[in-house]
Amino acid sequence: MSDQQIVLASRPKGMPDASTFRVEVLALPDLNEGDVLIEPTYFSVDPYMRGRMNAGKSYIPPFEVGQPLAGGAVANVVDSKFDGLKAGDLVTGSLPWATRSVLPGKSLKKIDASLAPPSYYLGILGMPGLTAYFGLLDIGNPQPGETVVVSGAAGAVGIIVGQIAKIKGCRVVGIAGSDDKIALLKNEFGFDAVVNYKTAGNLVDAIAEACPNGVDVYFDNVGGEVSDAVIRNLNFHARIPLCGQIALYNETDVPMGPRIQPMLLTRSVLMKGFTIGNYQPRFGEGMKQLAAWVGEGKLHYKETTVKGFDKLPEAMLGLFSGQNTGKMIVEV
Amino acid sequence: MSDQQIVLASRPKGMPDASTFRVEVLALPDLNEGDVLIEPTYFSVDPYMRGRMNAGKSYIPPFEVGQPLAGGAVANVVDSKFDGLKAGDLVTGSLPWATRSVLPGKSLKKIDASLAPPSYYLGILGMPGLTAYFGLLDIGNPQPGETVVVSGAAGAVGIIVGQIAKIKGCRVVGIAGSDDKIALLKNEFGFDAVVNYKTAGNLVDAIAEACPNGVDVYFDNVGGEVSDAVIRNLNFHARIPLCGQIALYNETDVPMGPRIQPMLLTRSVLMKGFTIGNYQPRFGEGMKQLAAWVGEGKLHYKETTVKGFDKLPEAMLGLFSGQNTGKMIVEV
Structure with missing residues (x-):
């Protein structure tokens, strides 16, 4: 052929x-x-x-x-x-x-x-794994006991982000779009709570309920209304690694939404966009740690x-x- | 009495x-x-x-x-x-x-x-001076030769931000709302260019013209449409200290605008809200440096x-x- x-x-x-x-x-x-x-x-x-x-x-x-x-x-x-x-x-x-x-x-x-x-x-040992590793650890800087929310939680990057946050001792809340994904994240990947954004109704309230201590790190894979709702629940000094905006990639006009700067300002929030290329000099470190966690059975x-x-x-x-x-x- | x-x-x-x-x-x-x-x-x-x-x-x-x-x-x-x-x-x-x-x-x-x-x-030796000092230097991290844009440039904080950025060897572009302010910033405070947001017409283009090498640091005092226009001109790895959003403080509804996350993401931009209280342990350092610059005639x-x-x-x-x-x- x-x-x-x-x-x-x-x-x-x-x-x-x-x-x-x-x-x-x-x-x-x-x-x-x-x-x-x-x-x-x-x-x-x-x-x-x-x-x-x-x-x-x-x-x-x-x-x-x-x-x-x-x-x-x-x-x-x-x-x-x-x-x-x-x-x-x-x-x-x-x-x-x-x-x-x-x-x-x-x-x-x-x-x-x-x-x-x-x-x-x-x-896990390639671009998505390194993206999760550097975005979460370098920008999100999660501390034990903090609450980490990840959108697109069942996606290639999200599923790794959640597990690394668990390794770091955080409460991990995922946002995903089907009951199958939610069951999987809870039962097989150790997420503490998962919100189905398609069926949650008032998403601001649903996230507040899943995060009784507020949100310290929001790893954003999706953007749009899901992110609007998480941003309403941020704690003082929260961090937002901006990894993806898949909800917006197929928009033909400039997407509009609530302005987020007042919220970021009054809560001293850090938001940082990144692409994995920024971390090229540290790929070796990331690969080694990810492979070790896989080998130890800590990362599925x-x-x-x-x-x-x-x-x-x-x-x-x-x-x-x-x-x-x-x-x-x-x-x- | x-x-x-x-x-x-x-x-x-x-x-x-x-x-x-x-x-x-x-x-x-x-x-x-x-x-x-x-x-x-x-x-x-x-x-x-x-x-x-x-x-x-x-x-x-x-x-x-x-x-x-x-x-x-x-x-x-x-x-x-x-x-x-x-x-x-x-x-x-x-x-x-x-x-x-x-x-x-x-x-x-x-x-x-x-x-x-x-x-x-x-x-200059109080809250506005310290706000300019820490917001610009700690979050903005301006490097010699970079372009720093400040909105609300003729305000209490903006006028100090611009001068500190000049001390650090940057090209400084202010955004202000009257011809008197623009003349003052150019003639007395050493700004390299100033854009009048009320008369500029297409603000995205006006900022692009004032910043031929793009924007590396955007010190945001105002928010709203002025910030939308600056954000369209950001360079890769730009930094945005979020200091004020005065354009939005009197809004009664949640202000809407173009979503900024896609831009921050693809250009690896850092945005960070802050309030001066975050820097309380370093007030002494800031006061001392500001007073020194005033004494040396570098800061008006x-x-x-x-x-x-x-x-x-x-x-x-x-x-x-x-x-x-x-x-x-x-x-x-």
Whole structure:
């Protein structure tokens, strides 16, 4: 069967759909000196990729129309003209959505499949794990006995944030959007309370009830009305790591909402946006600690796996309707 | 003439007016052991006092209806049964709006009028000076060559923020609301550029033009649409000390505006609310540095003085229409 790639057919206005993507036959180039031929086995789909579908400058360049999408992936090395890699090696990197690719070997990172299953390098030992680790610990700075609220709690990052907060001795309250997710977070991941934002009614009151001592750290993965409600419950000197705003990514107009600055001002709150790239010099430290916690059984992991290269668009769209519990992975 | 006090007649809904205040005759109590009889000479009126007119918990208790308003003031000691103070001493503290008061001596702080004019202890060597100093340096962390924008630039805090930012080697851009203020900030206080938010037209563009290298620090005294426009011009890793939101203090509904979290997120921006009380352990350090800069002629000071005890309400209302340039002071 010939190789295939999935390209950005057009920039979506609002919510992307099937017409945003196009499958194309791909003719691979020859392998030049320094190149590697790889065959991806697992692709990661992540909310931040929606931002790359828009034109315009951001912290990461936009995808180009007619060019393949790309994202975190694990791949087998099939052939190599690069000194550091050989056929049979397992690598990770930001890879094009293609069944096989020829890439510079230096853009790939070799991983050790004996330490953890390969797909873990796209989740708990990859970008989502490091995002949870640095966002919560560096910006949130949770102290024992404090209350940590995390939105998108059953998502790839949220599920790790909650567990790290528990390791740090905090009361952990999750916000999620289905009863299945709520049961899972309480029963398998040790969350102290979970609020279903779809059925809670008055969300300000529901969060107040779940947080009798107020909110000290709010790890924000979603934005919008969920965040409005949490912000009404903040304690003096609360901290808000801003990690994601998935509720707003498909808005076509500038989203409006209650102004938050008066609340942040009178309560001396810190809010800080971050992207994981900010912490690149400390990735080693984060990976080591996350792997240790996994090894000690303190940190559990959850994936939602969709099978088939052609299911990549569907899996990505599923992020916006909350189809995933834990990390959304596409197994080729 | 009998003593007088000014009490909160009723809690204002929206903008306060003359009916918010009531002048009453005051019968002073006897002086008990530990008490001091004082006669205020200068009162400070400040935007934060509007918040104290509302009921409900904040970082500072509300004024009570029928009770005197209170605020920063300088006073002469007339009589004393307190060991640390004697008649003729000059003191500062949070004092009731009264022509004379009997207060516990321990609630007053003696000041040295040989170092600076007494009213300076309500401004550059008092709460506004310390607010500018800690908010800008501790949260804003301005670096040489960076661009610092300050809103409410001609106000008590803003005019000091701009000068400290210049001392730190920054390009300083002020936002103010009259041509007189703009001329003053440029010609007497060394601001590199000043934007008149009332006449600028498209404020986003006007700020972009005044900040060709973007905005690294935004010291926010006002909130609302002025802040919306600055936030559109932030650089990656910008910092926002949230000091005041005077544009919103008289709103009766929850103010709405464009959601700012997506911008803070994609640009890794830090926003932090603060009140000067957070820095109490470091007041000595701040006072010393501010006094040194004043002594070296690096930091200039500006007051708008209104004369007469009965003008206190008018002076306070004037803050909301920008009547003051620099610190608003009422001289008794």
